[in-house]
Amino acid sequence: MFDRNRQDPVLSDAGRLLASVLSSAGEARLVLQEQPSGRQLSIGPLGRWSRHRSPGLSHNGRYLAVLVPQGERSLALLWDRASGNLHRFPLPAGEEAERLSLSPDGRHLALAIRRDGRPSLRLFDLAGLLEADLPAGMPLRGGGPPAPPP
């Protein structure tokens, strides 16, 4: 383990989960670990791919996103660890994803891309796709009948 490169770290709330990419001999694999124990957790369907890059994690680690190769191009994947759903974010032809960032609440995804050799960003609003992964102790707002007057 110690002779491998470890890259692309991301943390969930209070640093409880660390996602990073361990690489050795041309292989790069996503690793999800509890901290500080280092206990390794499953990466579910994301394990079907290799050469992972640039992971993203939500507040409680419900959502785990990563870039993987798809043929000559790259594909952004997002795994919902609660439901098991796997979401794909294909890019139009001519665009190559280089970096990924997932907002902690799971409401936005940003991809750094290269289009005709020029760096640019692709931004996605995930509010209609995913439940928010809110930090612990955060009250929900809205919905239901109005509160009675004090």
Next chain:
Amino acid sequence: MNRGTAAGSAATPPLLRAPGLLPCCLWLTLLLGCQGPGGRPLPGLERQLDQLGASRDPALGDGRLALISGRGGREQVLLIDLLRNQPIPLPGLNRPDAQPLAVAIDQRGDRLALVRQRQGRTELVLYRRAWASIELVPMQPEGVPRRVALDPQGQTLAVELSRNGLWQVDLIPLPP
């Protein structure tokens, strides 16, 4: 680029200057953006960022986006409020003698971690927006930082660095 510079430039996109004056067609684009298999694209904001320069290295908080944007060989860190589509000022962060390499933010964009090159050295700094303060983050033992991440609360910093010929990750607790 600080907010004053952006607001004073004739080339500043209206989305980042005055969201209330968005052209109707842009609002329609934003409102009717189709729901693809992977979420709703935000082409309006993407276009406006493209007009500011070449964008790279995005880092998302909750409703905040930090990125490195460059034009004409000069790059700087920008922080965008995604709810209001407005830039958030970062006084003192972007220096003419420093080249930003990577950026990270906490969930509210209160703290930014930055890998930058300055005076021939690659350094890791922590920026606190409330105080507009920058402090150097030491690495023990020394290494050359490349990428950085903050946990959403801004309490822990994870830095990818080159040390002894390997890429390693250090976890660094930060003071409150």
